[in-house]
Amino acid sequence: MRSFVVVCTIGFLSATAFQKLRERAHSDPVPPAAPVAAGPAVDGAVVGVALQAGRNGHFFVRALMDGRMLPMMVDTGASSCAFSEEDAERIGIRLEPRDFTRVWNTANGTVPVAPIRVAVMQVGSITVRDVEAVVIPRGRLATSLLGMSFLKRLRDFSVSGGTMTLRG
Numbered sequence: 129m130r131s132f133v134v135v136c137t138i139g140f141l142s143a144t145a146f147q148k149l150r151e152r153a154h155s156d157p158v159p160p161a162a163p164v165a166a167g168p169a170v171d172g173a174v175v176g177v178a179l180q181a182g183r184n185g186h187f188f189v190r191a192l193m194d195g196r197m198l199p200m201m202v203d204t205g206a207s208s209c210a211f212s213e214e215d216a217e218r219i220g221i222r223l224e225p226r227d228f229t230r231v232w233n234t235a236n237g238t239v240p241v242a243p244i245r246v247a248v249m250q251v252g253s254i255t256v257r258d259v260e261a262v263v264i265p266r267g268r269l270a271t272s273l274l275g276m277s278f279l280k281r282l283r284d285f286s287v288s289g290g291t292m293t294l295r296g
Contacts, residue, residue: 175283177252181290189274192250193219198272202292206275209246209261215272216244216263223263232262239268249278254296256281 179187179202187202196219200209213223221244228240241262249259251274260277279285283295 175253176293176295177254179292179294181292187287187292189251191274193246193248196220200272200274202279203273203275204279206273208277209249209259209275210241210269210273211244211261211263212269212272213263213266221263227263228265230262232264239264251278251294254282254294256296 177189179189182188189200189202190197191200192198198211198215198219203210211219211221216223223242227242230241230243231238232241241264244261244263246259246261247257249256256278259281261275279294285292285294287293
């Protein structure tokens with residue numbers, strides 16, 4: 129009986145700690161992307177943005193898709209942009225279980241994904257069209273990811289200290 133109580137207590141504490149971490153990750157405000165001069169500007173247009181690292185050291189953006197703003201974490205280790213199913217619904221993408229036709233290997237194991245294409249993604253002054261992405265089933269991804277299917281389409285991106293600069 130004592131072992132059962134200990135196991136239940138540990139399980140409860142672990143679940144509570146995990147929930148607090150998720151809440152903290154979602155409550156960290158995403159600072160707005162700051163425009164930067166990134167080489168020759170065309171007709172005075174700014175062609176780059178600077179991102180400041182959050183308290184956890186990660187870089188976050190607010191990506192605009194189809195008129196809707198979505199917070200995303202920049203992930204150079206993700207081969208594609210990845211949306212949680214919840215975030216996909218927020219930007220107007222509705223999926224059926226049959227749409228999850230591929231399997232991705234992630235740091236947390238394998239997960240079914242639904243391949244999609246995003247017509248236009250905008251981060252600050254940078255616009256990328258026809259971006260490959262995937263949707264990950266409900267409850268499996270806490271924060272949508274701005275991956276390499278967007279980043280490799282930029283002229284370049286770099287990190288110096290606590291600043292990531294994207295150049296379109």
